Amino acid sequence: MAGVKKGALRDEMRARVARLSEEERRCASQSMEKILFDRVEWKQASVVGLYLSLTDEPQTRGLLKVAWAEGKKVCFPKIDLGVGLTWWEVSNCTLPETGTLWEPSPDLSTRRSLEQIELFIVPGRAFDSRGVRLGRGGGHYDRALSRRSRMSSVIGMFFAEQELEELPSEPHDIPLPAVITQLGWRKLS
Secondary structure (H helix, E strand, O other): OHHHHHHHHHHHHHHHHHOOOHHHHHHHHHHHHHHHHOOHHHHHOOEEEOOOOOOOOOOOHHHHHHHHHOOOEEEEEEEEOOOEEEEEEOOOOOOOOOOOOOOOOHHHOEEEOHHHOOEEEEOOOEEOOOOOEEOOOOOHHHHHHHOOOOOOEEEEEOOHHHEOOOOOOOOOOOOOOEEEEOOEEEEOO
C-alpha cells in the first residue's frame, strides 16, 4: 500500500518540477548554490559526497566546479548490487551532458569509505518538515546514511515545489536534518 502511494507521490513531484521552466530551475539551482557556499558545513568540509544531477533535480555541476576549485575532494555514489551505495572520489574530469544518469567508473576514480565523507548533499523527489525524504525508491541513500559518521553533515537539496505537508515514512527511513531550497536553508527533524 505504501509503495503505491509513494509511486503516486513520485509522479506528482515529477509533474510539479516539470512545470518549472529550464530558466526557473537554473535560477533556483544558482540560489541554492549561493546559500550552500555560505554554510559552515560547506566551508569546513574537505570531502563532499555529491550526486550528479538529472534534468529534474537541482543542478550540482556548479557545486562540483567550486568544490574542485576550492581543493575539496568530491565523491559520487555508485550502486553496487548486494552492497548498496559505494563512494568514489573523482578528480577534475569531463562529465556527461545534463540529464544523463551517471556513475563514477572504478577505473578512473578511487573508492572512499563512507566515514571519510564530511558533507553529504542528498537528492530526492520530495521532503516534508519532519525531514522525511522521498527518494527514487531503492532505499540506497537511507542505507548509506544510516552507516555514515555521526560527525558528518547531511543536507537535502530540493526545489521548494517539492515540499509536501507530510510524507509517509517507514522505520528504515533516515530523516534529513536540513534542506536547501531556492527559498533558503531550513533545519528539520
